Amino acid sequence: MTTLQDLNSCDRAAFVATLRGIYEHSPWIAEGAAVLRPFDSPVALKQGLQAVVTLASKDQQLALLRAHPELAGKAAIAGELTAESTGEQAASGLNRCSAEEYATLHELNAAYKDKFGFPFILAVKGPLGAGLTRSAIIETFARRLKNQPADELAECLRQVHRIAEIRLNELLKVQHMFGPQVMEWAEQLGAISDSVDHLTCAYMTPAHQRTAAQLRDWMIESGMDVHIDAVGNVVGRYAAAQPDAKTLITGSHYDTVRNGGKYDGRLGILLPITLVAHLKERGERLPFHLEVIGFAEEEGVRFRSTFLGSSAITGRFNPILLEQQDAEGVTMREALVSAGHDPAAIAGIARDPAMLLGFVEVHIEQGPVLLERGLPVGVVTAIAGSSRYLVELGGVASHAGTTPMGMRRDAAAAAAEIVLLVEARCSGRGSLVGTVGQLEVPSGSVNVIPGQCRLSLDIRAADDAVRLEAVDDILAGISAICARRGIDEKLWKLVEADAAPCAPRLMDRLGKAIEDSGLPRYDLLSGAGHDAMEMASITEVAMLFTRCGNGGISHNPLETMTADDAEIAGQVLLIFLRGLDVAAA
Structure with a gap:
């Protein structure tokens, strides 16, 4: 059995060789981590390996991702996977896919690679290490196919680290107590x-x-x-x-x-x-x-x-x-x-x-x-304080085709301006955040200018003074918007909770x-x-x-x-x- 002490005391070549299967076909990661020894715990070793990947160039990171096989792909069917990948895919039954499941995965693999340029990577052993179901894998595949390229690159690297974590646990026979x-x-x-x-x-x-x-x-x-x-x-x-x-x-x-x-x-x-x-x-x-x-x-x-x-x-x-x-x-x-x-x-x-x-x-x-x-x-340093309000805007409902743009009292247009006001006032201000989480046009119709609109405000910050100043500015801004647009406003305070350091x-x-x-x-x-x-x-x-x-x-x-x-x-x-x-x- 390999121990952490063995990894800390062996020469560099032995260290790299022992960890050769942890990151798929990427010995440079173990080589980079070797100089960080000794590691006090398996957790520290995992962090050290992860740090090497984080500090690597984007080309190196992409090469790491491209070293991984497709799930239930041609290499898997041909039996050409590493022993680690073979076991992981088998643990989730990917070697027992139905013809329909193989066809679905084949289509997803092709669409994913066409969009991102690297294979879909998922720690198929899951949160417990026991294996995800094939349906859960396919659902995750389809969901992540909608991600933006930068977000999916980051997610794939996280999945690589999770795979490495599971493999290290097996190598070092890590026993969890809790x-x-x-x-x-x-x-x-x-x-x-x-x-x-x-x-x-x-x-x-x-x-x-x-x-x-x-x-x-x-x-x-x-x-x-x-x-x-x-x-x-x-x-x-x-x-x-x-x-x-x-x-x-x-x-x-x-x-x-x-x-x-x-x-x-x-x-x-x-x-x-x-x-x-x-x-x-x-x-x-x-x-x-x-x-x-x-x-x-x-x-x-x-x-x-x-x-x-x-x-x-x-x-x-x-x-x-x-x-x-x-x-x-x-x-x-x-x-x-x-x-x-x-x-x-x-x-x-x-x-x-x-x-x-x-x-x-x-x-x-x-x-x-x-x-x-x-x-x-x-x-955690503090729990942010929160101010929540319900805002009701009253304009005039009128015909969408016959009312000139300059003569409208559009409650929804005022609400849209308020949403952007909240976003602008709360951006770039440290812990301050602002959200309009509810936005409703009661009895709205496609051909009627909205005469009413309801929206919520949620303003949070770790510093109560910062939060309350933002609330004052936003409420004043709402009044100004409504006055300029001829909109009536009503306001209800729902929550006022101080920050808790x-x-x-x-x-x-x-x-x-x-x-x-x-x-x-x-x-x-x-x-x-x-x-x-x-x-x-x-x-x-x-x-x-x-x-x-x-x-x-x-x-x-x-x-x-x-x-x-x-x-x-x-x-x-x-x-x-x-x-x-x-x-x-």
């Missing part, structure tokens, strides 16, 4: 849904209650004391040896958006459960109580109110929300009672801030920053844990809201982001990550927990 279990559990939870067609888990539905029960069972099996509280949070407690010790809380939410992904929120619950099981198996106790909380609701899907689970923990749950109704007219109070909960007990859930060490949340990034930098994890003490501890894992520390902002925003009202918070695949897509069935990245996040969190300075809190 990642595969997290991925398996995520698949099981992903099968529990309000819909038969996709994953939706809305607050207090039958699927939501089943999910909570499953999390409770896994927490119990891991060695925690567990209860489901009055708001539906699943709370597992791994006690310290000293009863009077303080508590560190970790966790995330288990509800989902409609037609969502399997890892948003749930990664941050499942990962610490596996860590507790590991600690319990070793008979190891931490110098603090560790609470893992599966927050019952963060997305606001059913009752249009977010952070229900974490706001109960912070003591900021608004009881007025109990009378909110869902689309069927069911109140939140009725839904809780029907599920066996006592709404009157929610106020008693609140934690005493004096007894808390902090809150740390592990979450997929839901964006492409880590992905584009080839990094599996990163330290992460605690430097906890950030540095996470950063040190990442470096101890053989990776460089990388800091980034969270543009999305998280339960950590709410928890910041009672204790210091930190967040660890994990790389999100498929271009960083989230809130979508295409949301994905790998067992290797989950493993790294687990190792980082474990180092963080073991090294947390209780005295400094």
